[in-house]
Amino acid sequence: MKSFLPRSLPGQLALVMAGALLVASVVNFVLLIGERHRAQLIEQTGPAVARFVDVAREVFSSPPELGRPTPIARLGPSRYQVQNANPVDTRNLARDSTMEQRLSSALKDADLDVLQIRASVTSITLPDRGGQGGQRPRFDSDDRFRFGPDTNPTGPQLRRENDRPPATFGNDPAPSANAESPRPPREAREIVLTAQLPDKRWLTSITISPAGTSGDIFLLGASTFIIFAFVLAAALWIANRVGRPLRDLTAAAQKVGAAGEPQEVVVQGPGDVRQTLEAFNAMSRRVSQLLSEKDVMLGALGHDLRTPLASLRIRIESMEPEAERQKAVRTIEEASDLLEDILELARQGRSKEPVQTMDVSILVEDMVEDYAETGAPVSLTASEKAPVACRPVLFRRALRNLIDNAIAYGRVARLTVSRAGSDILVKVEDDGPGMSTEALASAADPFYRGDASRNRTTGGAGLGLTLADAIAKAHGGALVLANRAPNGLSASIKLPLATPTKPA
Template structure:
């Protein structure tokens, strides 16, 4: 039961607009439609009492009154009188001769209309002719008083002197045209409100979009300029808090870098003293091991400082031919005697920092050489991104270690020997650089053996 309810909620949410602007517009339009529906309901249910203008009872009363008035008027004055009586609600025409009748209708409800007129005139033999101009089912106007008199029905009543009066309904404000006009007005109002709502919603949500862009930039460039405080009060408060957070993060990174630089400087002095003392050791084997340990410690200190400081991070970004960079790195390693191959387009441009990306891909290629004996680099565009795959023929690594190997100083090989690898900062540095460009790195084992490193970068 709970699963079915959640499924229904998910389906309902899927049909809802996803952005704040579209949801705001939908809310305004639905509120307008609901208001119009309530107004129409109030109008229809709160009309003044009494029969409508075209009901049968009102029609009979008007027709008989006009008939009696025209009959009491001398023939020379009748045309002027009829012209004065004629109006858009009920068209009236006087004809001194018997008109031609077409499509006369008999039976119910037309007989009822004829009986009502004759009864009102107190003349059972009065000539009353009802014609239907268009052959189509007639739902009224006659069976029920509330039905309206339409323009498709023509009523002719004979006068005592042989002339005829003809009546035709013709109110343009009633009937289907009124409903159509109401629908057109509704569509026009909804369209105008929707346009204004879209413009307003976009203006209201534009600061939110800028806020999201600033948050995205913060993950790529920690030194991005602060976000302008604009928009509603709540958004200005959020922007102010975001700028303070960005400033605190920048200070934290700067303090950490300064601390590591100070530690590196302070550690170099005792390392130098230890190296001098190691030179005085008489046992050659012991001296060699001590100097190797000191060299490894110095390398770790220098690598740690470079990783924390990330000098390349401060270089300007610009258009970069990634394909040319990868080919040059492969050529350098091939010239050094390693198995290195490039597959992909001759040119592919990204926006990035050349030194940083060169260092990142060099670390990945050197890892592939150290643990796989060689590598193949494949570059291809995928869904607005550039995907770089570096494949080696080594043993691969366990899936449980895929994320751990990106941690600083983490090495699968535990000997810490400089002959079997570096200090464990190569992958960490590469991921930092790639993520600083808005991309990412993922590892996977190849089915045929070896490790595949996949790097994605936005174009």
């Protein structure tokens, strides 16, 4: 799972922001849908309760006669009837306690005392209007009806079905020739309010209201998505604005101290990032100054040490006996070589030699010829064109160290130049005893001398591989050591293939 997660800071910031925004958008969408549903429910049930109270007030002022069937009356979208039983219980509808409390409070405010209250709000599916039938109430009458005498001209106008039995829930009659065109089934909300009158009968109202449409959900979802997209785009822009200076900082930090020049980054981005970049630029200048002072000190130290060594070498030329003189000369030469190796290692990464793009195979062939002229067992077994960007003098120093090690410890040095994908491999193989696993891991450490077979009698101070590794890394490559089968060691310098430049 971790392999799929971004490793960069901008990527992680973008992922966290996207996740947080997604969760917030989903929660916001759910809350909006719930709030929309509640608002629509209040919008539909509020008028239904108010109309019910108006009708109840009229019923209380002029109640229908007992034992006489009461026709269905209509006020707005609601239908009313006084019945012996309430449909909430007879139809086993789910009771809505919130609606019952609102209805009870409204009736009490109107000084209407009822025995019991039932309320239900359910979702139903209305059948089509094409005459396929379905469970829906049907009310159509143009006559006017009032509960009791016409004594309240401003009261609610109730329309009744003239000379027809009360409406029931059943199959609709077949459509006439002038029936409405078919309409697909649709969702609706049925609001049933009923209150028991003092005479034990129930005043019931049924209101059919449209339910929320899918278009509302689509609009809410679209608006939520648009907000999410805009905020996410802003978050990605901020993450990229923070990440760009950090990438420049990383690139500059990798070059600190190279070629003696301070590496500075363009100060940009938010305030905190700008302060970090300014601090890095100041640090880079201080490091460059310290390294320059170190180079001056090393130059003076090398000069001060070479002078007495040269003077000592002259003095021992007349030393007797011959064997002791030769031993002293070797000691002085080892000290001089050690001094040169230490100074060269200390200067790594700050060479002033210019980088050149060249075919490294030609350089290797020249070195093999130089060794062959001295009679050394050095050969070039395979070679192919290998353009690399390198410093020739430094690269020769690294390759010379590998060849000298192969001759000293493996009796022979065989070189090959080959390509490996986007890299160039310059390999030096010998027939020596190789190295143990522990020695391979530490061979490039300064002053490390490895196995007993590679002892002090073979010469060297343990800096040859260290220098080769430092030079390879200064060229953007690496030193790779591996044992050969059945015996021997393979030391390879891996360098990146030079990218050809297009002519302007």
